[in-house]
Amino acid sequence: MNTLLQTRPALAGKRILIGKPGLDGHDIGAKIVALTLRNAGAEVIYTGLRRSPLQIAQVAVDEGVDAVGLSILSGSHKELVADVMTQLRELKAADIKVFVGGTIPAEDQLHLRELGVAAIFTADMPLTDVVRILGERLA
C-alpha cells in the first residue's frame, strides 16, 4: 500500500466515472481500478453492469466528471467506445477524457487512440502506472 500512498496526491480532487458498457459481466477489473483510483485520492462513481453508451455519457455529464473509464472484455470495445465518445460530443462534453481497460488487441489499441482515447490499460499493467498515467492525462 506504500506505493499507493506516495501517489495519493496524483488524483486528488478528480472525479472519475467507471462504466461497464454493453452486456459483458466481468467487472473485477473495473472494480479494482475504481478502488485504486479512490485510494489515489479521486472521487469515483461506478455505474454497475449493462449500461448503454448514452446512459454512461449522461451520468458523466450529470456528475461533472473529469474522466470516464470504460471496462470492456467482450471484444466489443471498438463499437462501444466510439458510441460513448459520440454521445459525449452530442452532450457537448467532449472535454471529458475517456480511458479504456480490458483485453484490447494491439491493432485495436491504435484504432482507439485515433478515436481520441486518452489511455488504454491492460490487466498486466501495474496499478501504480495506471494512477501515474491518469494523473498526467488529467493534469
Place this chain on the structure above:
Amino acid sequence: MSSNTIAQDAPELRSINRSGIEVPTSVAASAVHPEGIGAPGAYPFTRGIFPDGYQGRLWTVRQYSGFGTAEESNERYKFLLAKGQTGLSVALDLPTQCGFDPTHPMARPEIGKVGVSLSNLSEAEILFRDLDLSQISTSFTINGTAAIIYAMYLAVADKQNVPRSKLTGTLQNDILKEYVARGTWIFPVRPSMRLIADSILYSNDVSPRFNPISIAGAHVRDAGATAAEEMAYTLANGLAYVEELRARGGDVDKFAKRLSFFFYVHMDFFEEIAKFRAGRRLWARMMKERYGVEDPKAQHFRFGVVCGGSSLVAPQPYNNVVRVAVETMAAVFGGAQSIFTCAFDEAFQIPTEFSAELAVRTQQIIAYESGIGRTVDPLGGSYFLEEHTDRMEEKIMQVMGEIDAYGGVIRAIEDGWIQLRLAERGLERKLDTDSGEHVIVGQNHFKKPNEEIKVGEVFKLDPTIAARALEKFQRVLDTRAQSAVDAALAKLAIAAANDRENVMPYLVDCCHAYATVGEMVACLKQEWGEFKEPVNL
C-alpha cells in the same frame, strides 16, 4: 538485464499460502488422523468418490471448441462427432445469456460474438440439425436464461422424436455466482432461485440422465478469491440451492445425485489438492449430517476443473505449458471427474489449432505416460497432505461461517457484501502481483529484457453474423403463428405468478410456439422484476 541480475532475482518462498494457511516446513506422523479420512469410495470420500479411482473410469478430457453461427457450429459438431468425440459444448452469445433478442439496442454489438445466438427454437433446430440427441452429451454454458435454453433443448428433442429421458448433458445454471462474478443475472435473487429449482426438479423427472446444474467456483476464483474462498463460496451456494429445492418439495436423496461442481486449479499444488479433498469431505458430511442423506451417490461431490485461466500470462507464453501441466496433475491428485486444459496462448489470443491440441496432449501425457492415475488418491496418507487438507477444511468452514454470520449467501449477495469482499481480494492479489510478492515467473520476476507482448484477436469478429442473425430472426417473427405465441406467453405469466407452479412445462410450450428468448424473459420480468445491482464500492 545481465545473467548476474537474473541470478540475484531470488524471491522468497512464502510460508503462508494465499488462502492464509501457514505451510509447515515439516509435518510429524502424529498430525495424521486416519479415522477421519476413510477409504477411497467410502464416506466421507476424502480419498475420492470411487474405490477404483481412474482405473474404473478416466476423467473426461474436455476440449476447446470454437463457435460462430448455429450453422457453423452445427458443421463443427458433425466434424467432432465424426472424429469420435461424444460431448459437445455450446457457448451462447451475451444477448442470449442476458435475455435480449437480437433486435434489442443493447444486443446489437454483441450478436454472435462470444458464442452462438439462440434467440428462438429455429436457431436450436439449426444448431442440432442431423445430430442424434440421444447419442450425444451437450454441455451448455448458460445461467440467467438456463431454464429457457433447457426448455429449447427439450423442444428440439421433441421435434426429433427423441425421448426426453434419453437426453444427457449439463447446464451451468448457477445464478448465484453470476451476481458475484460473471454478471449475466436477470431477475432478483429469490425468483432466480425458484427458476433454478424448477428446472432442476423438472429435469430430474423428465430427463433424469441430464445434469441440470454445475455449481461453479471458477469465476470467483478468477476474480481474485483464494482457493479456500472459492470452495467456501461454492459450497455455500450449493447449500442455498439444496435449501431452495427442498422448500419447493424436492427430495434431497434424488436431486443431490444430479448436483455437480466446477472449479479452477491454480499453481499452488498442495493447496489445490487439499482444496478438492476438503471440499469433497465437507459436502458429504453436510449432506449426511444436515439433511440425513444416506445414499452415497447423493453424498458424492462430483466436479470438473479448468486448468489455467487467470494463472496464465502473456509474457514468456511457453511457461504456461508448464503451468497447465502442474495444474493438471493437481486436478488428478484432487480426484477431478473432468478436466479442461486452457491453451497456453489463451491469455492473449484465440487459441490456435497447435495450442489447443497441445492442451489436450498435456492431459493425455499425464493420463497415459506419467502413471499418476493408476492408483486412487496416491498421495493419501502423506503427513503433509492430510494435515494440509485438515487446515484447508478449517479455513473453508471459517469463510462459510462468516457468510452465515452475515445472514447467508442470498442476503450477502443482495446487499453486495460478497461482491465487495471479492473486489477487495482482487485488488489485494493485483497489488501482490505488481509488487512481485506473488511470484509469476516471466511477469514480475525473471523477466526477459525488452520482451514485446502482443495481444492478438481474442474474439472472432465476423461483421456479417449480426446481419444474418437479424434477418433469420425477422423471418421467424413473420412466419410463426402469433396467436399461439400470445397464448403460450399468457400461460407462462400465470405460472410465474403462482409460486406453487413449476414454470418449466410452460417454457417448453413457449419454445414450441417459437416465442423468443427476449419475449419469455420480458414475460417473467413482468412478474418477477429485475435484479438491482448493488454498486457500493
